[in-house]
Amino acid sequence: xxxxxxxxxxxxxxxxxxxxxxxxxxxxxxxxxxxxxxxxxxxxxxxxxxxxxxxxxxxxxxxxxxxxxxxxxxxxxxxxxxxxxxxxxxxxxxxxxxxxxxxxxxxxxxxxxxxxxxxxxxxxxxxxxxxxxxxxxxxxxxxx
Ligand code: AMP
Numbered sequence: 001x002x003x004x005x006x007x008x009x010x011x012x013x014x015x016x017x018x019x020x021x022x023x024x025x026x027x028x029x030x031x032x033x034x035x036x037x038x039x040x041x042x043x044x045x046x047x048x049x050x051x052x053x054x055x056x057x058x059x060x061x062x063x064x065x066x067x068x069x070x071x072x073x074x075x076x077x078x079x080x081x082x083x084x085x086x087x088x089x090x091x092x093x094x095x096x097x098x099x100x101x102x103x104x105x106x107x108x109x110x111x112x113x114x115x116x117x118x119x120x121x122x123x124x125x126x127x128x129x130x131x132x133x134x135x136x137x138x139x140x141x142x143x144x
Contacts, residue, residue, distance in 0.1 A: 009056070010104045012105040014048075015105060017050075018034055032053070034049075045112045046110070047109075048108070049069060051065035056106070057101070059095070065106075
């Protein structure tokens with residue numbers, strides 16, 4: 001019989017923050033999520049929203065934690081925008097060191113975007129080939 005699927009768990013610096021072992025500038029907390037200011041912000045108000053569940057990457061996160069994060073992201077974004085005066089934001093979520101994930105605990109960055117601060121994006125887009133797109137779409141839909 002195959003081993004049961006066990007998501008990767010982390011005891012990173014964010015778990016220590018969640019347990020109150022390391023200080024943070026907390027801006028929001030509920031049973032399943034915590035939000036606090038990024039210690040090295042790329043814009044004033046740069047906020048991290050984390051599930052308390054210690055999943056390493058988004059694909060490991062439970063539906064309940066994902067729903068809890070999805071519920072609070074808009075509300076926290078509104079607060080960040082109101083306080084900073086930024087009219088635009090980027091929500092960034094990195095998975096894996098190749099994708100620039102430094103802390104192995106799922107987290108969403110809320111980054112205000114202004115003329116002077118915020119996320120720079122290099123977007124290497126290429127037109128989607130019709131046949132390859134159809135094949136890719138079919139493969140993905142089959143799994144979902
Ligand atoms: P990422 O590259 O997506 O893994 O981003 C990790 C983020 O966590 C970075 O923006 C760091 O500045 C931030 N960070 C790391 N340690 C702390 C901490 N103790 N408190 C707040 N933010 C942190």
